[in-house]
Amino acid sequence: MKRKDFMLKMLAALPATSIAMNLTELKTLAGSLEATPKMPVLFLGHGSxxxxxxxxxxxxxxxxxxxGIESPKAILCISAHWETQGTKVTAMQNPRTIHDFGGFPKTLYEVQYPAPGNPQLAKEVSEISKTSGIQLDESWGLDHGAWSVIKHMYPQADVPVIQLSLDYAKTPQQHYELAKELTPLRSKGILIVGSGNLVHNLGAIDWRKLNESYAFDWAKEASAKMNRFILNGDHQNLIAYKKHGKAFELAIPTPEHYLPLLYVLALQQKNETVYLFNDEPLGGSLTMTSVRIG
Known part of the structure; x- marks a missing residue:
C-alpha cells in the first residue's frame, strides 16, 4: 500500500472528534510526503x-x-530581496504581493500575483535543517525577486509559493551547507528557485545602455569565470568568490544577489546536466545569466 493511502486509511479510522483537520487538509499533508520524480533547480537572473x-x-x-518542467506541487524561492537575522520561511496561506522598489510606473505597482502559500510545506522546511533553526514567518509575502519572475512561468498563479530568507550573518559556506539540507524537497515535487543576479553593481550601471547587451571589461571577466565554474561544477571557487580579485569585487559589491546561486548549486547531484540561459549583460554592470540544473 502506498504511504499516502496508508496514512489516509489510518486517519479515517480515528473518531471524528479526534481529527482536527478536514479531509482536504489530510490529503494535502499526505501528498506533501509523497515521492515524485526529482525536480530540476533554477537560478533566475531577475534584473529590473x-x-x-x-x-x-x-x-x-x-x-x-x-x-520544459513538469508542473510542481509548490515553489520554494530564495530571493535576493529578503534578508533577515536568522533564516525564515513564509508560512501564511495567502502571501501578499510586495512592491519593494521605488520610482517605477504606476502600472507596475498595480500588479498582483495572488499565488497561495503552503503552510504545511513551510513547516516541513522549518524542520528540515539540522544545522540552522528556520523560523516560520507570517509577515513577509512575495517580494519582486520572487513574483516578477514566477509570474511569467506560472501566470495563472495556481502553484503555491513560499520564500526562504537569506540570513545576513551566515558565511557563503554556511548558506551552501544549509541549502544541501533542502535536497529531499526535490523528490517531493518542489521546484526550488534562486532569484538574483550574478553580476549586480547598480552603482556602476551605464543607464544609457541599460537596454543594451553591453558589459564593462571587469563584468565580462567576472561573468566568464562564473560561467566556467558553474559549468565545470567548481562550487568551491564560487563559494570563495572573494578571493578572485577586483573583477569579482566589482561584480559582487554586496552578496545578496549572488548568494541565491549557492543555494541552487548546493542541490546539484552527480552527473546532472547544467544549462545556462538568458546569458547576457545589460548596462555594463549587470548580467541576466540564469541556470537550470537537472
Whole structure:
C-alpha cells in the first residue's frame, strides 16, 4: 500500500472528534510526503522589476524554461530581496504581493500575483535543517525577486509559493551547507528557485545602455569565470568568490544577489546536466545569466 493511502486509511479510522483537520487538509499533508520524480533547480537572473510587465527575451526565457518542467506541487524561492537575522520561511496561506522598489510606473505597482502559500510545506522546511533553526514567518509575502519572475512561468498563479530568507550573518559556506539540507524537497515535487543576479553593481550601471547587451571589461571577466565554474561544477571557487580579485569585487559589491546561486548549486547531484540561459549583460554592470540544473 502506498504511504499516502496508508496514512489516509489510518486517519479515517480515528473518531471524528479526534481529527482536527478536514479531509482536504489530510490529503494535502499526505501528498506533501509523497515521492515524485526529482525536480530540476533554477537560478533566475531577475534584473529590473520592469521585467514583470515587459515583454522581452528574458521573460521569454523564463517561460521557455518552465515549459520544459513538469508542473510542481509548490515553489520554494530564495530571493535576493529578503534578508533577515536568522533564516525564515513564509508560512501564511495567502502571501501578499510586495512592491519593494521605488520610482517605477504606476502600472507596475498595480500588479498582483495572488499565488497561495503552503503552510504545511513551510513547516516541513522549518524542520528540515539540522544545522540552522528556520523560523516560520507570517509577515513577509512575495517580494519582486520572487513574483516578477514566477509570474511569467506560472501566470495563472495556481502553484503555491513560499520564500526562504537569506540570513545576513551566515558565511557563503554556511548558506551552501544549509541549502544541501533542502535536497529531499526535490523528490517531493518542489521546484526550488534562486532569484538574483550574478553580476549586480547598480552603482556602476551605464543607464544609457541599460537596454543594451553591453558589459564593462571587469563584468565580462567576472561573468566568464562564473560561467566556467558553474559549468565545470567548481562550487568551491564560487563559494570563495572573494578571493578572485577586483573583477569579482566589482561584480559582487554586496552578496545578496549572488548568494541565491549557492543555494541552487548546493542541490546539484552527480552527473546532472547544467544549462545556462538568458546569458547576457545589460548596462555594463549587470548580467541576466540564469541556470537550470537537472
Amino acid at each position: 522589476p520592469m521585467n514583470a510587465i515587459e515583454e522581452n527575451k528574458f521573460v521569454q526565457g523564463f517561460r521557455k524554461i518552465s515549459n
